[in-house]
Amino acid sequence: MRKSPLSLSLCLGLALGAAAGLAPAAGSAADGGTITLGRSSDGDRYDPHRSSALAAAEVLxxxxxxxxTLGYDLQTLHPGLAKSWELSDDGLTYTFHLRDDVTYCDGRKFTAKDVVGTMDRWLKPDAPNVSTWKAGNVDSITAADDFTVVYKLQEPNSALLYQMAQFNFVMIDPEQAEALGEDFGVTAFNGTGPYCFESWQPRESVVLRRHEGYTWGPEFMSNQGPAKAETVIWKIVPEEATLAASITAGEVDASYSVPSWSLAQFEADPTTALLRPEASFRTHYLGMKITRPNMQDRKVREAVSLAIDQSAIADAIFFGTAEPATAYYSQKALDYNPEIDQSPFGYDPERAAALLAEAGWAKGADGVLEKGGEKLTLTLYGFNNSSSREAAEAVQSDLRKIGVDLALELYDNTAIWGKLREQTYDLYQMDYPYLNAGDALNLYFLSANVPSPNRMMWEDPTTDKLIEDGNKATNGDARHAAYAEAGKVVHDALLWKPLVNESLVVVAGARLKPFQPHGISGAGFNNGLTLELK
Incomplete structure (x- = not known):
């Protein structure tokens, strides 16, 4: 149910008392000061090769x-640590020319051998690393000299440069990573970014200090360095209402993790500003693990999809800040296929009931569907924050109406990543940022990504081949044709129930100057170079 304006004020007012326990934001514009950024969840570690979490991206x-780097439009490529690059005529060899003025936080010079060491660590066979597909099918990565990297592929990769702008490609200190082992990205991270990693108290805060002398920020930003703020603190505030109240109280300077119901009140407050990126994509969905006994039947999966009213979720939980989704990724995303049949992803409980009857399920005396003496009971793993919990409860209510008994198991943002590696659930909650259709397809639907992040356990040679063809395409038409067909295949398989497409909105408090958020990876503060106190 949508909260009334009175209840919005009441929620913030009650939460102000809880927010009073937070450390106040400190510092002034004169000395750069301290900017406190609020979020509701923490990362599992701050290692670009071992985490796919938004919380990790925010810090990395x-x-x-x-x-x-990618511009604010998420389409235009710009130099980063590489000041320029060339691609061979056969599309297999990239030559990157590095800046010669880059240093790590410990003062050591950044060179081509650090790029090689970073990539060797990420692509090491059998290492527990994530998202290695983004690097393409690598033949070799070598240092031609101190500031030239030769990146050879075994086959063309149409998306490589766009992937290179994302946080998994953040350059690390390979020597530190080897020395620290499992503690890398936990106790320390020596990077080249605008801020230096100072400390991490899990589930409490991450403290970053300005990287003095940093002057190599992206050319499209208003500030190339050094950072304006002396210190940035990422403060973990699990309760969303408390997080919203802490901005009102001036104890957190900005956040895009506030509950949707609070945005209308922030918009009416002359001391706060709502800031939006030029482009961003984030879709919330319900994944289905198709290897589970009750989820192997496509009719059951379609029935589950049709029974869930995503429009009601968008309205009641996101308060009009998100639009109902009927596809796995936005129809505005590059290489979306407009011929995808969206009808199985709408809301049609009567059709859902009919499909379950066709599949042999009939309601028992208690109203729960049965077949062969077994009840249709499913388990959903989800996140235990307020909006995710409300969405899970809405799904549970919708499924109960058609006779499906749904058990909810909700975990905090640290514990759930371990639970999602298990094979003991039927449905799971997730939301994810992406650049385009190819990005989404590569991340979630390749057989190589089973069991995570392909938690649906979808292993299909046709899908793999189409995505591979899109990756190897050397022109836009060929890429679109392959990704469009791959999109049709995975949508026809009914692997997800799309819920909403959410737009990123940054709430900036009274102390912070307005700035342009960035939409990449859903990490709206990006590198923090444009964050500045008034």
Whole structure:
């Protein structure tokens, strides 16, 4: 149910008392000061090769740099640590020319051998690393000299430069990573970014200090360095209402993790500003693990999808700040296929009931569907924050109406990543940022990404081949044709129930100057170079 304006004020007012326990934001514009950024969840570690979490990306963009960067439109490539690059005529060899003025936080000079060491660590066979597909099918990565990197592929990769702008490509200190082992990105991170990693108290805060002498920020930003703020503190405030109240109280300077119901009140407050990126994509969905006994039947999966009213979720939980989704990624995303049949992803409980009857399920005396003496009971793993919890409860209510008994198991933002590696659930909650259709397809639907992040356990040679063809395409038409067909295949398989497409909105408090958020990876503060106190 949508909260009334009176209840919005009441929620913030009650939460102000809880917010009073937070450390106040400190510092002034004169000395750069301290900017406190609020968020509701923490990362599992701050290692670009071992985490796919938004919370990790938020910090890694600030403490590290990538070879190339993406403009605010998420389409235009710009130099990063590489000042220029060339691609061979056969599309297999990239030659990157590095800046010669870059240093790590410990003062050591950044050179081509650090790029090689970073990539060797990430692509090491059998290492527990994530998202290695983004690097392409690598033949070799070598240092031609101190400031030239030769990146050879075994086959063309149409998306490589766009992937290189994302946080998994943040350059690390390979020597530190080897020395620290499992503690890398936990106890320390020596990077080249605008800020230096000082400390991490899990589930409490991450403290970053300005990287003095940093002057190699992206050319499209209003500030190339050094950072304006002396210190940035990422403060973990699990309760969303308390986080909203802490901005009102001046104890947190900015956040895009506030509850949707609070945005209308912030918009009416002359001391706060709502800031939006030029482009951003984030989709919330319900994944289905198709290897589970009750989820193997496509009719059951379609029934689950049709029984869930995503329009009601968008209205009641996101308060009009998100639009109902009927596809796995936005129809505005590059290489979306407009011929995808969206009808199985709408809301049609009568059709859902009919499909379950066709699949042999009939309601028992208690109203729960049964077949062969077994009840249709499903388990959902989800996040235990207020909006995710409300969405899970809405799904549970919708499924109960058609006779599906849904058990909810909700975990905090640290514990859930370990739970999601298990094979003991039927449905799971997730939301994810992406650049385009190819980005989404590569991340979630390749067989190589089973069991994570392909938690649906979708292993399909046709899908793999189409995505591979899109990756190897040397022109836009061929890339679109392959990704469009791959999109059709995975949508026809009914692997997700799309819920909403959410727009990133930054709430900036009274102390912070307005700035342009960035939409990449959903990390709106990006590298923090444009953050400045008034």
């Amino acid at each position: 963009y600030m403490v590290g740099d990538t070879l190339v």
